[in-house]
Amino acid sequence: MRISEQTIHMKNINSKPFDTPLGFFWAAAEAGIKLANRLDLGLLNSETPCNAAAVFTQNLFCAAPVTFCREMLSAHGNNIRGVVVNSGCANAATGPDGLENARLMARMPQSTGCAMADSENFFVCSTGTIGVQLPMDRIRAGIAEASKKLAQTTEGFLDFATAIMTTDTVRKTAAASLEVEGTTVRLVACAKGSGMIHPDMATLLAYVATDAKAAPEVLDRAFRYAVDRSLNCMTVDGDTSTNDTAIILANGASGAEIAAGSEAERDFTAALTSVLQDLARQLARDGEGATKLVEILVTGAPDFLSARKVGRSIAGSNLVKTAIYGRDANWGRIVCSAGYAGVPFDVDRVRLTMGEILLFEAGGPVPFSEEDALKVLSEEKIVIHIDLGAGNEEATVWTCDLTEKYIEINGSYRT
C-alpha cells in the first residue's frame, strides 16, 4: 500500500501548535522516580472509553507491566480509558510484587481522584532500571499531580512524550490527519527508545491516540500492518527488550467511522503506517552513539517478510554499521549480510546502490568514484537500495551506524 498524498496530511510536529485528537487529555508530572526535576510520569486519559490494539515484546523475560497490559487488552480492549506510564524504573524482573504494583498503578488515576477516570481500565507501562521495585508512593503522588494537569493540548501531549524518555537525546512525536467522508480524523503518536545507561535496558514504548471510530478488529488489523512496516522494521542493536510495548487508542470522538473493508480503512491504515514510520526513523536516528540514519530499501523480493528479513540482516550487521560510520562504501559487507539472511535469491541478479551510486551488479562490483561515495557517505542519512531480482515485493528497514560512542555508553563500568 502506498500512502495517498491526497487524503493523508502528515504534520510537522516542530511547527507547533497542531491539532491533537478530540477527547484525549494529556499530562506529565515530576514524580522523582529516579532523578529529581524531570518529567517521569505520563498520563493519557480519554473522555470516553476507547477501543485499543497493542503489540508487546516477544521476549520470554517480559516485564510485569507487559504481562498486565496483555491481560488488560484481552479483558477490556473495547473499554480502555487511558495509559499511565513512568520512566526511571522498568518494573522488570520484579516477581509477583512487581505485577501487583502494576495492577495498583492502573487503579491510581481513579483512586487519586482524577475527575475523568471513571474506570480502572488503564494500560500501565514502565521503562528504566530493571530488578528494582517501583517506588509506589512517588508513583501515586505523580499520578495525582498529573491528574490535576490533564489538558487537551499540544503542550500536554509533548509533556507526555517527554515523560517517557530515558536517555533518548530527542523527543519522538508524529501526527497526521485524514478526511473520512468529509470528517477530519486526527492521529498523534509518540515513542521513546534506543538510549540506555547501565543497568537500564533498552525499551521501546510507542503510543498512538486517534479520534477515529474503529472496531477493535479493524484497529488491530491496521495497527499490526503499520507496526510490521515501521517499528518492526527498525533496529539499533538487535537486542529485543523486556518491556517493548506499542499501544493505539481510538475513542471515536471525531464521529468518523473506519468501517471494515472500506476506503476509509485503507486510508486510515496508510496514515497510521506513515506516522509510525516517522517515529521509526526518529528512533533509529537517535540510536545509541549514532551519527547517521541508515535507510535500507529492499526491492525485488518474493514477499514482504523476505524483503524485511534481508533488510534486517543488513541492518543487523556490525560490519555494515561500522563501515557506514567510517564513510566507506563497503558493498562487500552489504551483499555478504544479504547473503546470509536466509532468503533465497540469485546473486547474479542482485543490484546494489548507495545514494545514487551503483556499487554491485551482475554478480560483481561496479567501479565507482571514491569522491562521489565520500560525498554520499558524509550525509546524515544514508540510503542503501538492494534489488534482489526475485519478485515484486519490498520493505524498508531503518537503523543507525555503530560507533565508539555505543561501546562507551554500554561498556562503561557501573558506578
Add this chain to the structure above:
Amino acid sequence: MRISEQTIHMKNINSKPFDTPLGFFWAAAEAGIKLANRLDLGLLNSETPCNAAAVFTQNLFCAAPVTFCREMLSAHGNNIRGVVVNSGCANAATGPDGLENARLMARMPQSTGCAMADSENFFVCSTGTIGVQLPMDRIRAGIAEASKKLAQTTEGFLDFATAIMTTDTVRKTAAASLEVEGTTVRLVACAKGSGMIHPDMATLLAYVATDAKAAPEVLDRAFRYAVDRSLNCMTVDGDTSTNDTAIILANGASGAEIAAGSEAERDFTAALTSVLQDLARQLARDGEGATKLVEILVTGAPDFLSARKVGRSIAGSNLVKTAIYGRDANWGRIVCSAGYAGVPFDVDRVRLTMGEILLFEAGGPVPFSEEDALKVLSEEKIVIHIDLGAGNEEATVWTCDLTEKYIEINGSYRT
C-alpha cells in the same frame, strides 16, 4: 559425548616439537600476493590419497574457491591429495574468471612439478581482499617454491598455519592423538579468522589432517559432529563470511581403522571435537579488538540445538559483549538475550552464574558482591553458565567482548 581422558591426548602445541600425522607434508612460501616478506601461500600434500570431509559457508554470496571445493569434494572426496591456500586475496565476487583461476590453482602443485602431487585433486582456498582477481603468476611461483620445501615436520605445519593468517594477531593450532587398538592415530589442526581490515572480509578457514584410516561417511559424520560443537559454536560479530571453509583429510597412514559404529569412532570423534574446540576458543579470543574470551555454557536445554541457539543469542548480543568489556556483571542483558533466542523455557526456572557468582534465580536477581564480580570480570576468560531448567542437554558457545577497537578496525576509512 564427553571426551575420555584415558584415550585422547591433547597436545600443547606451544611445547614443540609434537608429532604431525604420518604421511602429510607441509610448506609455505612468500608469494607476495598482497604484502611482501610474509608467508601467504600454504601447501599441504599427502603421500597417499585421502578421504575428505568439509563444510562450507552457507552465504549465498560464496567465493569461487568455495564453489570449486564443493565440486571437488563431491567428485573426488575419496581421492584428495591436499590443499593449496593463499591469503591476501579472497577470490570472492570475481565471476567466471575467479572460478577458472581456482581450477587452475588446484592443478598447480602437479603442473609446477611437485614430486608428490600425482593428481590434480587439491582443495583450493583463498582469504583476503574481495572483488579482486588472484595474481596467478605469483600464485604459481609461490606454489612452485612451496613444493620444493614440503616437509613432514612441525615447522612445516606451523609455516602452513602462518601462511593462512590475515590480520589474526596469533596463529591458531591444535593437536591430539589417540590409541586405536594399540596403534597411535594423530590429528593436527589449524585455523585462521576473526581479523579483517577493510576491504577484506572475515573468513574462517580450518584444516585438520589425520593419519587415521576412515571411510568418507565416517569422516563426514565425525567432522560434522565436531564442527557443530566447535566452529559453529563460535561467533565474533555474527557476520557469516563468503569464504568460510573447514576441511579434514584422512590418509590412513597410521594403519589404524576408524570403523563405523566402533569404540574407535567414538574416541576419534571426541578427539576431533576436542581439537576443533581448542581452535574455536583461540579464534574467539583473537576476535577483532577483543580483550577477553567469553565462554557461555548453556545447560538444562531440551536438546543440543536449542542449547546452542540460546548460547549464540547471548554471544551475539552487543549489549552483553560491551558489558563484559566494561567488567559489568549485567545479568539483565544476559537473561534478556536468552529470552529472545526463540527457545521456549520457564523464566522462573532459569539459573545464571558468572564465574562462581550466582546472579539470577527463581525469576529474579540475586544480590552479589560487586567486589567479587569485579574480580571475576577482570580475568581474561569469563565463564557464563545459564541453566534453563528445561531438559538435560547442553552446549558451549565461545565469543569475545566488543570494544572500541572493533569499531576502529572496521570503521576506519579506507585509505
